[in-house]
Amino acid sequence: MLLADAEPILNPRDGYILLTIFGVLWIALGLWWGRRAKTYEGFAVAGRNVGLALGTATAVATWITSNTTMLAPQFALQLGVWGALGYATASFGLFAFAPVSGRIRTLMPHGFTAVEFIRCRYGIWGYVPFLLISLFYALTWLISMSMAGGKLLEVLSGIPYPVGMSVVLAVCVLYTLFGGMYAVIGTDFIQSLVIIVGLIVVALAILSTVEISDVHTELQQRRPMLLSVFFPAALMSLFNNMLFGFGEIFHSNVWWSRAFAMREGVGPKAYLLAGFLWLPIPIVAGFLGLAAPALDIGISQPDTVGPLVAATLLGNLGALLVFVVVFCSLASSIDSLLAATADLIVGDVWSPAFRAVRGTALDDAGKRRWSTFTILLLGAIAWIAAFQNLGTLATVLFFAGPMVASCIWPILGGLYFRQPGPIAAASAMVSGTLVGLVAYFQIGWFVGSLVGATVSGIVFLAVTAMMPTTFHFSTMSYEGDSA
8 A cells, every 4th residue: 555645855955956957057058059040941850960879869868758757657556567568668659660750751851740741641631630639749748748847846856846847848948949959959969868877877776775576575465466467457558558659659740850850861770779779768667666565655646656766765866866867858858849849830830821811931030930939839838737737647648649549540551552542531530539539538548549549540441442542652742842
């Protein structure tokens, strides 16, 4: 049985000092790297010249979100060994996106966003549902990470949730605002190194403190279901999380913008390496969740179990390391999401609206101004929603699971095959979303993505068979030239 809330490991003064140091550091680095963003193309896709080292680092850092460092332990705490392994299946999304990123770069050498592809490939029928799903998911992800920042600081140092959440979000908004994709990728490189080194140190320190055999024995006696290979909810969550990862990376402009930013031929190698580097991280983090019941560490909010266990076992050193790792993982994902979503809104909402009203496209300076406004708007919306602190990270994030999973087949079919048409894409996304959400509410968050992807795939194949088209991929090579 878990105990009541534990006292914060760090005192608030130390927490505020750490928050100030890292906040000033990331803003300064954003200003430094942002000097290169002299054009909108530089601001949005870093001049399309990102190499293998930076490309791999930014993919790893962005995929190691607060959800990796905080949700993997939560999954292990609630779903056992399968929960930790299930979260690790998200690495399959990186592996699968490796060849897809090369295909994207070939088809759309001048592209900026995922929505551009859908608009060109499927027209208005695919554009509308995909745009709505992309925007909703982007906000959901942004809100969940903002929540994670507030929860982390409150658990570790006692800084009030609203204060910690607000500062973390404000720092990321500021340095993304100054430097765009140059600042995002530059800071990601440093953040990925800090995260990996920090996690290794935390893992080694905990393994030297706690015996795995002791944890196993305690779990067998007190919570044997966490070790069961036939735990139904855990088994469903494994496949659910894998499909959620596929849907997340295939549809999100965070990953498409990096495919456009990397030099030709770099994307497949970078995403493949990133997948291998990321794979063991949720397994290591998940061990913290398994250790909590055996150690009688007080957990009132399951999504804070990872930081709290590490900090409790390792004292101030553990709290400092966890603070640094999770802060870096938060920043590396929030900045990426702000930049990529702003690109999407400028390119696929503001620019078409401006062209429809005035008859001319936005110029370079205009796109930069609208990007600034959009980043500030996204930050404000995320702050208002995260301030409510409703639900756990899992329930908030996986609410969008059926939506993103329903995009898998329209994207893959649209990238590689000529037959899928607009009706097939639209009906697959809408049906998968609706049925998946019903499963989410009626069964649980751990099946929404699984049901959404299954229904979407069946509908997509059926409608494509009944209404095949003949699409010419050569028409996509000019996309982005006048966006």
